[in-house]
Amino acid sequence: MDIQEYFSLVFSDYTLRTITLGTAILGAVTGMLGSFAVLRKQSLLGDAISHAALPGIAIAFLITGSKDTNTLLIGALISGLIGTFWIRGIVTKTHLKSDTALGLILSLFFGFGMLLLTFIQKQPNANQAGLDKYLFGQAATLVEKDVWLMAIITGLCLFVLLFFWKEFKLFLFDADYAKTLGFNTNFIDILITSFIVLAIVLGLQTVGVVLMSAMLLAPAAAARQWTNSLSKMVFLAAIFGAFSGVFGTAISASQNNLSTGPVIVIVASVFVVISFIFSPSRGLLFRQIRFIANRRDLEQQKTLAFMYHIAETHDNISHPHTIKILNNFQGYTRKTLQKLVDKGYVTLDGTMWSLTEKGFETAANLYNQQALKDE
């Protein structure tokens, strides 16, 4: 199946529709909540939580012997939350820093999870196969029930988001101030963190524990580049996330042997790279263009100012001078001189130049503005 075929089948084929809907919803909800994680400077927390969820999946299986997604995800949720609170415990109660705490919980929980997974694989009841899909995710294993669960949680999350929008925004920007206004910041904090953990756990089946954090960060980081409004950022992040999910699933479904997780992450990363480069206000490309334009303007202005100082010494401002004088001046190039002529500030006559009335006034203004700024 190639990608074209995929998209022609999406609307008719039940399985494909389920999977696509699932990844789209997942991308949207992680994008939204990821915006909060990024703005709270908790970008790497998602990575730690998703890795910490692995032993929960294994233990849930060991206890219940069931491969039911919901059972396993409850296990993931519990161990993810334990990991999150342990990280907090380490940071607040010891002198270890947050990066160490994150790395510790991430690697230790994951290693323990892998121990359990390999242990389960050696067990005689052969029902265990398929747990390792949680490493890199298999969107193909999504069934309608899973998508419903995602939709319900996303709906809940959207509702809470709209309901407490004002409080979330205030808390994210200035938590201390929120406190003085009488808002219970602990409550808001726990609400946001719980939803982030929930979103991560939801994504484990599709994207996997190893790469789940990128689903949280990439859409949000891309969205941030296009807007300076929180609501638009959250909305855009949801869109980017949904598209990453759909495209990623489409590509991985149309190829053999490709896990969904890595492909979705690559698509999301492409969104990030494009946003970093091409965003009009913050993007690197336009920043560079503006930088060059500014420098050119500055060169022109400097040349004009230099001419102004020469012209100033004469009674007649349009008194011609030889171009050679300008050669002593650093900012001068033939191109800048031509630009000044084009703008009507300077006239050329053979090897002589003279300022026009307009050029003189502009230069005088420049000079005054500069003097004002310096004050």
Next chain:
Amino acid sequence: MSEIKIQEKTPVSERKMAVQVDDLTVAYNYKPVLWDIDLEIPEGVLMAIVGPNGAGKSTLIKAILGILKPIAGSVTIYGKPYDEQRKLVAYVPQKGSVDWDFPTTALDVVMMGTYGSLGWIKRPGLKEKKSSLEALEKVGMLAFKNRQISQLSGGQQQRIFLARALVQDASIYFMDEPFQGVDATTEIAIINILKELRKAGKTVIVVHHDLQTVPEYFDWVTFLNVKKIATGPVKDIFNDDNLTKTYGINYKVSIQE
């Protein structure tokens, strides 16, 4: 207005106490930062809190506002606990305490000042927007209302913070180093607004660094260095003796300059 005018003429000793701090002790990691502070701030003063780095100036404000939990002591605002009097109090935090790259506009930040009176869930409407725009105008930032906050200069950011507090329409204003890293024009603009607030009968409490400007800007001062050293009218207590007690051996400032 006339009522307030009268109040300004009322001798300080007969005025109501806006803020009363009793035996306040605050500790960070069980290391005392503020020790047994007793402080009474009369209504209608423009007060500076001065003291060396690490003296607990910001901590004092944060403890009064309930951001930090004290290990002992109590604070009252007009005779009642802070929780009941929240709406009488506005706060301008240190400029560096927030992320200025946050995706939001100047107007949005100022609107946050209305959230407290709105309470949970209710959204700001036209009325809130109008008062926010007025506050922006007052600090001379109306032209920048739709500007992303990272694209403002340090002085402009500080004005936005001030506008956010003005929107709260409080009786008592707490400000944590509002003059830090701002240009001269902004400093003058801010102090003019503070003086206006005092004229309107409000109480303004400012953590301040520049000792030179204390007599010019303020009428009330508190010297703080872990303990309260002195508090009272600038003209009575702003002297070398108290400065030395606060800042260490033989600290002199030429007030005349």
Next chain:
Amino acid sequence: MNNAQIEIQLIASLVAIACAIPGTFLVLRKMAMISDAISHSILPGLVVGFFITQDLNSPLLILLAALTGVITVVLVERIQKTGLVKEDTAIGLVFPALFSIGVILIAKNANDIHLDVDAVLLGELAFAPFDRIFISGIDVGPKSLWIIGIILSITIGLLFAFFKELKISTFDAGLAASLGFSPALIHYGLMTVASVTTVGAFDAVGAILVVALMIAPAASAYLLTTDLKKMLGLAVIFGVFSAISGYWLAHWLDASIAGSITTMLGLLFLVIYLFAPSKGLIAVMYREKQQRTEVSLLTFLLHLKNHTETRERHVNHLQEHINWQKVRAKTVLDLALKNNMILIDKNIVSLTQKGDEFTSKAIDYIITNEDAQIEDMKDDFFLFRG
């Protein structure tokens, strides 16, 4: 114990030591998550290197993959410098992208590469003894042992040669720069060592265990000592202990060796986190309780010193005015009495001479920011602690 078992434990121990050394510096420099990023992002380097060399143990492959690790660090720093996203977001964006590229490369060329993703995450320590080096027909030992041995020797050599520089630049980058040691050089040197170690260990123990072996022993050691040399020593001991005990746990459970070693590291950290003498959770909680009482005591004494009026010194005032609960007020009052700091006469409390002296000294120390001295002073004054 057969030969292969001994060799596996030997390899695991050497890997643990090789990881503990750079890991200690990463933890101290607050760069622990960089090791996570490196361990993931060397994957594409490894795969591309494998296309070129067709040999998982070739030195060229190790260098190529290590280069990817250093490129990751540079890339993260570049992105941070643009200011488009916050610092940790940059790390979180770079390594999943690179790791994904690696996974996809493996998946697309599954027939040509004897690498599978499980091996990437977990390594195949159990098979390490079977890939041996023969020099002119004589078996000189497993390849992994040689690789990690060489990397470890280089790391130790560098550690001894640049110990002073590393120490200064870790604790005071400004001072290091002013003394003429380039912090950037040391930074990238450390990153290179971390990358090379990660690649060398990767094959044997997998990506995640490398991270665990770098961070967990160092973090555990950091809870026991702040002396750099002792910390290095302890980290090495913890690493080796977990490597060997983890091997036997895996043997017993018939599960992944890497997973078991990580689990042992986790248990070790848990025990130290809970029971470390002065920085463990229990010690911290106990000390916090003690200090809460003692700070309250100080507060109370100072209050007495500040106020001469009897109303402020009445026993009931302590409870009403200072805003304390009854139990706490009583604890504080009892402690002060036991230590002969106060006298109570008709429910009016006053400082004894000893109490007065103690309070004056304490406030002096706090105002001059020498509050560490208070702890020493407490030993002199207190008969009973809080």
